[in-house]
Amino acid sequence: MSGETSLVIAIDGPAASGKSTVAKQLAAELQIVFVSSGGMYRAFTWWVLENGVDPADTVAVEALLEKTVFQCGEENNIGTIAVNGRLPEWKQLANDRVNGGVSLVAAIPAVRLRLVDEQRAYARKRGVVMEGRDIGSVVFPDTPYKFYIDASPEVRERRRRAEGIDDSIAARDKMDSSREASPLVIPKDATVVDSSHLTVEEVVEKVKEVIVG
Numbered sequence: 635m636s637g638e639t640s641l642v643i644a645i646d647g648p649a650a651s652g653k654s655t656v657a658k659q660l661a662a663e664l665q666i667v668f669v670s671s672g673g674m675y676r677a678f679t680w681w682v683l684e685n686g687v688d689p690a691d692t693v694a695v696e697a698l699l700e701k702t703v704f705q706c707g708e709e710n711n712i713g714t715i716a717v718n719g720r721l722p723e724w725k726q727l728a729n730d731r732v733n734g735g736v737s738l739v740a741a742i743p744a745v746r747l748r749l750v751d752e753q754r755a756y757a758r759k760r761g762v763v764m765e766g767r768d769i770g771s772v773v774f775p776d777t778p779y780k781f782y783i784d785a786s787p788e789v790r791e792r793r794r795r796a797e798g799i800d801d802s803i804a805a806r807d808k809m810d811s812s813r814e815a816s817p818l819v820i821p822k823d824a825t826v827v828d829s830s831h832l833t834v835e836e837v838v839e840k841v842k843e844v845i846v847g
């Protein structure tokens with residue numbers, strides 16, 4: 635049981651499916667907090683790299699995790715995460731080094747346990763729109779508001795290239811879907827939205843229709 639008491643909207647999906655843009659817009663409209671759980675895995679991966687630890691070295695990553703303190707908060711309705719007192723900038727989280735290591739780090743169960751605790755803590759304070767890979771399936775299985783936002787591989791590759799970021803999304807998707815710990819799945823009671831041919835506004839409308847009823 636995740637024990638949430640506030641409104642929780644869970645949005646999952648593969649890389650560059652548009653879920654983060656949609657989640658951000660929805661949170662702003664509903665005046666609740668937006669949290670990118672991927673941003674949290676990225677922040678710890680950034681810290682792993684800062685410390686010269688190889689993301690593929692599970693033992694070393696776990697040892698670093700034990701010495702790491704996370705401080706999660708929010709700024710202007712957006713979730714923030716400080717790692718041992720340092721708040722990484724977006725540029726430090728969305729680059730090829732982090733893109734290359736994050737799926738390895740996120741596959742480690744001990745890492746997920748720590749960050750899932752932080753994710754659930756948000757919902758104990760107030761309403762939240764959280765996006766990721768396991769938000770509906772593992773983090774908040776009790777919320778009735780579960781969405782899975784998808785898009786074709788071609789559209790997703792195109793969107794990421796348009797952001798000017800070198801990202802091996804096919805490799806990340808493969809790792810994220812095949813790992814043992816909380817793989818990317820479509821929660822059985824989720825509403826699936828294919829965003830390939832929809833605008834952000836159209837996807838937000840579809841999600842709102844389900845929430846408002």
Ligand code: CDP
Nearest residue numbers: 649650671672675736737740766767768806
């Ligand atoms: O923005 P994009 O969809 O490309 O990725 P992200 O949401 O920032 O997530 C980056 C990585 O974090 C994913 O490829 C997963 O390996 C991991 N992740 C996860 O394991 N579980 C989550 N709930 C969210 C992200």
